[in-house]
Structures are given as structure tokens and as C-alpha cells.
Amino acid sequence: MPRMKFDLLHNDPNSQARAGVVHTDHGAIETPIFMPVGTLATVKGLHQNELKDVVNPDIILANTYHLYLRPGTEILEKAGGVHKFMNWDRPVLTDSGGYQVYSLSANRKIKEAGVKFKSHIDGSYHFFTPESAMDIQRTIGADIIMAFDECTPYPCDYNYARRSMHMTHRWLKRCIDHFHNTPSKYGYNQTLFPIVQGSTYKDLRAQSAEFIANADQPGNAIGGLSVGEPAEEMYAMTEVVTAILPKDKPRYLMGVGTPINLLENVALGVDMFDCVMPTRNARNGMIFTVNGTMNVKNKKWADDFSPLDEHGTAWVDQYYSKAYVRHLFTVNEMLGKQICTLHNLTFYLWLMREARKHILAGDFRTWKDKMVKQMDNRL
């Protein structure tokens, strides 16, 4: 099958921002893009058609570690892959489980061969290798498959970061070998993205970016950021890496971030993002708006009957009042989480589409600087 194709449409003259299109067998992905997180083959609180019709993302994420444990690859294989299983016909990207393995900390052992870990569900032991991570993701049926890596914590000792990066590179070779020796499943093309590591060390990041660029896969990712480091360090690392990664392939910054983080990283040449923040914060009553963030649980909204977000583009923004949504959170009703999830994801996707428009129009930098200032605010 042909390799995934990326059309780079426009470079912003005043930043590294780019507008492009990634072509997959499940449709085109217009970049820059934010990918909603559907860990367990569901974006929490949203029906698939709501996600499609209201939020309208070109691609979503699912999680290898979680889907491997439940429902398991046997069910996903019988279903004909995750798209059929959840009834979603656009592209799906799966992270490899590297991040979840990192999060398990006490419950995993990392060795050259792979990672032994204890299930957070039933305590059973499992072993992931670069090879098995490829097999599992092929069986899940992801359009974009992530390399199996080690995500280092922050802060991270230089020597540990260096050794870990080299192991991630060796693992990548095994991923690529195994990936290219196995066929795509379910009749559509599957693509592998390698991951740059190197913690917060510029020299390691540069070294890793060179290595990943040389692996010559159809797209590349930046991992190991958004793990607690200051935003300035994240931007510094992104800048080093995007200067090295090939321009003609999409760049995916994993696990990032706030709306401001997104715009700053778009300015540094990133094309794809994912993060649990818009969905997780929504479930805690925190929404992002064009004028800043808002804690809908605050007492000050108790008798504010104005729309949830006057400037919002999701139907919920005008349909429900601040007072009503605040009430739903006060009494712990699920509808509150549903409303804020729909709001936040719609806002994130709107923001990426606006960014794209401004890149294509050539005024991204001015718009970005204004937006970053405007959104850095508590309502």
C-alpha cells in the first residue's frame, strides 16, 4: 500500500507555523489539528455522532495499554478493528502504551527486551515489547501507530535521559523492522510515527531528532514533554526538534496542552496535538474560552443566567446558562460534564481551525500573539 501522504500548503512568513493536509484511508486531516482523546474507544461523555457533528475533529486518539486490557485484542479483532467496534469512520491514532507504562511507575520494570507491568485493573502481569506494541496497535486497527518508547519523567537526570533515549532509539529500530514485516489489517493503510525523546536537554533532543528524521517514516512525534516542565522549557525543546525534523512530514507533539501551549507550539512548527486536558478539565467544571478559563463551579455564577459562553461556537454555549451548568456541577449531575466536554472540545477544534485560517491568510503571528494574551485570563 502507498505511504501516508502529507501536503504542506503554507508556511507562515513570521513564524514556523504551517498549514497542511495529511491523507489517510479514513479521510483527510487538516493541520494544525487537535485530536480528542478517546482512551477506551469513547471520548468520555460524547456520542460518536455528537463528536462528529459538533466538535468535528478529523482524527481522534485511542489508547493501546487500556484497550489491550479491556476489551482486549481478541474482541477488537473480532469486531474488525476499533473503527467498527466504536462506530467511528474517521482516522484513529493510538499511543503505544509508553506513557501509561511510565505512569505506572512502581508497577513496571523496564528492560532492554521490553516492559513488564502490572495491570491497574486486576494486578495481572503483562509484557510489552516494541514488537508486541506494533502487533497490538495493528490489531486495534489504528491508522497511525506510535513507536514504543520510554517517556522520561521531569526532572530527569542527564545520564538517565541519555541512556533512555538510546534505548528508545534501539526500540525504534525493532518497531520499524517488525512493523514493516507485518501487513496492515482490515484493508486500510497503517502508518508508524517514531518519537523523539531526550528530556529537557537540547543536545539530546537534537541528537534524537536527527535519529528520528533518519528513520524516514511518514510522520514524526515529539514525546516526553508536558510531564511537569515549565512551558518555556517545553517550547525550547520543540524549537530545537522542529528545526531538525523534515518539513515535508507532519509533526505531532504528544500530550500538549492548554490552548496557549497549542498556539505557541503551532508557531514553532507543530502540526498535531492530543491532550486529556479539555475533556478531563471539563469533567471538573473548568472550561476554556476565547477570553480565558472559567471555573463553572464558582459561587459567582449561581445567579448568572447569561449563556455559558457568549462567544462560544458549540450549541451548548448558547443553550445553557452559567447558573444552570453551575447547578449541575453542584449537584454532581452527569449532564454538566457532558456540556463542558462538548464546549471544551469544540473550542479546541475551533481554535485550531482559526489558527489554520490565519496561517493560510498570512497573519498567524499577530493573531496568535493577541489570542495568547486574551486567553491568559481567569473569568
Place this chain on the structure above:
Amino acid sequence: MPRMKFDLLHNDPNSQARAGVVHTDHGAIETPIFMPVGTLATVKGLHQNELKDVVNPDIILANTYHLYLRPGTEILEKAGGVHKFMNWDRPVLTDSGGYQVYSLSANRKIKEAGVKFKSHIDGSYHFFTPESAMDIQRTIGADIIMAFDECTPYPCDYNYARRSMHMTHRWLKRCIDHFHNTPSKYGYNQTLFPIVQGSTYKDLRAQSAEFIANADQPGNAIGGLSVGEPAEEMYAMTEVVTAILPKDKPRYLMGVGTPINLLENVALGVDMFDCVMPTRNARNGMIFTVNGTMNVKNKKWADDFSPLDEHGTAWVDQYYSKAYVRHLFTVNEMLGKQICTLHNLTFYLWLMREARKHILAGDFRTWKDKMVKQMDNRL
């Protein structure tokens, strides 16, 4: 303002079933009807427009006790009533708090003057009287307001049931006096429904039905059932009561029940129902279908990729598979609850609309007997 009007359209020749229309200032209610329960001004897990467009009930319920505690009458008054607060433009019926007071058992004291109770939220003390229950429901903005009654438990000592019934009757006089001495709020008509009590004693039920009929309000309710008594006892009580209550006014059986309970009570002349069962059971993975009930959590559905309910009329029934919905419950994802809630309520409302069609067509009895047999089944 004019009294609420009820048009009795048709009587089934082979049962006591009736088809009618209740006219309110928020629109017509075609009976028989099932009223989804929106305790805290939200039907758990559904957006208001989803409820309207998919489930399509002519009326929903809200709860006096719960809304009084949160958000409180001050907020509801400022909002201009519950319809505006939650953005719902069809009729709303509020139960009076009698049932919740009964449920608090250890945390309330019932006296002739009224009921002192302890909030389940913060332990604060409150006092409900027949008069305050009217005021609170007027302020909530219900179209149909329920009399303040005592709901007796099952089983209930005869003497207690008799004394309690007489107190409920004395409370009804106070409700009626106060209700008719206070104006409707927010510019639309509000209507009071008295409640028949008398536990499972036929003589008390008959006596109470006479009393309630004589109160001559635009509609009447039957309370104190569905509190643990066998279905046959429930039906026996309904039969006694509907034989006495006026034919030209709607009859509301409170807190009932399973789909089979609904059909049997429709056959006994009941027009209106409410129950948490379709919504609560949905959140526990239990769905009702035309061929019986189904526990979607069962292992047997793990690899059954057929539609959730082949015969279902809700879009979710064909959109999601049994295996997928089972997975959502296994991993405790909110979407599972959302799907099953939408399914169950759509099924309940479909069942009531079918019942109405068959009453109007004259073959309700045969259809009902067939359906009761068919639905008494575990899938």
C-alpha cells in the same frame, strides 16, 4: 385563568383503558403518557434537546424536595421558573416532596402541622407544610403541582394507614385553600392534583378515592403504591380507585413502574405515570426491550456485534453494538449510561404511544395481553 382541560377521546371496549389529551399552557399531553424523571432539573445523562427530539415526551417530572435544597427557590425565582432555568418549554410536573420525606425515615418527624426533616446534603433542618409545599412548587414553576401527602410504607398497619390517610385528607384541604388563594406564577396556569392514599386496604382506598374525587380538582393522582407491594396488590388498589375517580379527569399513578406494570395499569384506567426505573436501571446497564429485559453487562454480549436492540426505535439501538455497550459498562464509561438512558426512555415513550394507538384502534386488550407475555422475559 381557565382550569386545565382534559379531552377523553376514546374508551377501550374490553378494558378500562382510555386515550385522551391534557391541555396545558406549555402544550398538549397525549395520554396515556410516561413522564421521564428529571429530579434536579435534568433527566440524568440527556441533553434537553436530545430528550425532546429522540424521546419526545409531552411532559417531564422534577422534584420539589431536591430543587428546594439545590439550587433553592431563590435561584429558581430569579431564573423565571424551572422551564427557563433548564431550557425546557414543555410541561413540568413536580412531586410535592411527600415521597422524599417518607424516604428520609429516620431523618424526619411528621406532625399535623407538617414535616420537619434533615437535609441529606448538609444535615440542616427544614419544615415543609401543605402551604409551603404549594408555595415552593409555584416558585419552581410546575405546570402540575402535587398535593402534600404522607406516603405510607409497605407493609403498613391498618390503623396507621387509616390515620395517615385522614391526615393526608386534612392536608389536602389546606393545600387547596392555600393553592387557590395564591396566584399562578410566571404567566402560565398551574394546576393542583390531589393524591389518593390508603395503603393496600381496599376500603381505605375507596374512602380516599371518594374524598379526592369530591375535592374536584382538574386531575387526580394515586400515591403510596410501588413501595414494595406485589404487583397484584398494586393492580387491585388501582382498580378500586379508578372505578371511583371521575372519568373526565386524568389519573396519575405515581412511581410506577416496569413496562408490564404500565400496560396493566393503563388497562385499569390510568393515564399518567412516572418512575426512575428506566433511567436508574439504564445507568446500571439494564435495558427494557419489546422482547424482555437485558443486562448489557453480561459476559454473553462480549463478542455480540449485533445492534444493541434490533427492534428498538431509538437511533442508539442500531448505531451501537451489544459488545460495544457491554465494553462501556465494563470500563465504567459514562457513554454507556447515556446510551442506555436514551434507549430505555425512548422505549417507554414508544410503548405508551403504541398503547394509545391500540386504544384508539379498539384492539388494546389483545395487544396488551400479547405484549405483557412477550416482555416478561430475560434476554
